[in-house]
Amino acid sequence: MDLRDPPLSDEHDASGAKTTEFGGWEMPVEFDSIRTEHAAVRESAGKFDVSHMGQIEVSGPDAAELLNRLTTNDVASLDPGAAQYAMITDSEGVVLDDTVVYRLPAERDADFLFIPNAGHDGEMEDRWVDHRDEWGLEATVENRTTDYAMVAVQGPKAVELVGGAVDDALADLGRFSATATSLDGVEVVVARTGYTGEDGFELLAPWEDATAVWNAFDCQPCGLGARDTLRIEAGFLLSGQDFDPDENPRNPIEAGVSFAVDLDTEFVGRDALAAVAESGPEERFVGFELEARGIPRHGYEISADNEVVGTVTSGTMSPTLSTPLGMGYVPSALADPDTAIAVHVRGEPKDARIRPLPFYQR
């Protein structure tokens, strides 16, 4: 299958970025070095091309109800310009994807926008359309993934950078809030969201204006490599790696994102999750730190008292904390901080200890 190119692919080629396949897209993985890019985001600012993320608009009289039934959080609580993190679950409560749902500012033509992960846009569009038809709801569902580009600017200097580039003040824009404004004549929606653990913004702009938006920010370009190390330090899940409906089916409660589940709403998977909430999950998503030399990687076994009890889902050498960090699922009895476990680095058990998530907080 041909890879999808982001609208900034010429820019990335010209800057000599190394690229990789991710979710069916050819995306930059590294511009300079992961360490340099990671440090830029923690210490000043970095910009990411996140145009591979899906964008699906939902409008019409029943748009809120459709979203409420298909995501775990309460869309009805969102004012225009507000956003929330939510999970998309099947009837068993298994996470199919995670997403951010925006109730769009009044200036935009659509009512809601949600952002599925790269490569999931088609599947989620189908899911929304099929359920809308099955439930007889009045709503339009439009896959706008290749109509809108998305650029993230993240880091302590993001307010200064993005605020200086757009036509409206952003300093007072709250976390998980969005506003419609313009940048060099380009209509953009700016949201105070991101996936790095830093303050920052994500800008949605027309696909053909992506270059103008990208070049409006004079800061370190960053690739998926730094995005991964940043989100691990922040304890954020990666779809397809920390949960995967086929390879590693997980419910949101064991995945540590109960805050995104509102059991007072009716959604697909609600009853299954209520039962898990009642009994407590058998396993929990935890962070850990290796105390021996080695780096935890996706797929390595986790053991306790010489018995295999789980698997590493994400891991890295933390550029900020300079220590090997990982995440994965262990039985709930082993999930408390400071519990001793072992991580099998290329088959060799290495001492590790459960640590609270997130590893890094600004």
Next chain:
Amino acid sequence: MSFEVPEDRHYLESHEWARKDGETARIGISAFAQDELGDIVFVELPEEGDAVAHDEEFGVVESIKAVSDLYAPVSGTVSAVNDDVFDAPELLNEDPYGEGWLLEIDLEDGSEFDDLLDADAYRDQIE
């Protein structure tokens, strides 16, 4: 982008280099290899006195994003290990042909160098 490929050493297709000095050889990884790996954060090597064999794994180098096995260009006994790279793995990025060397080996069979790529052949492979 072209990478430095010193003429005074030989190479494996898997990007390790060996430089012969009498009956011993010093080995490391190429500039191309360190660039492909990105920020190197961990190195695992054999100890002095261990045997290594031509074209067989002898250790591991890990960058933030990837794990890569190391293959021995030549056979012999490890006579020195560059301990500096354990504390400062970034030496492999910064100076792969110099301070970032990995092992010195007492050669078992110097003629194994005939099986390795010379600088021109290795340059052809990576360009």
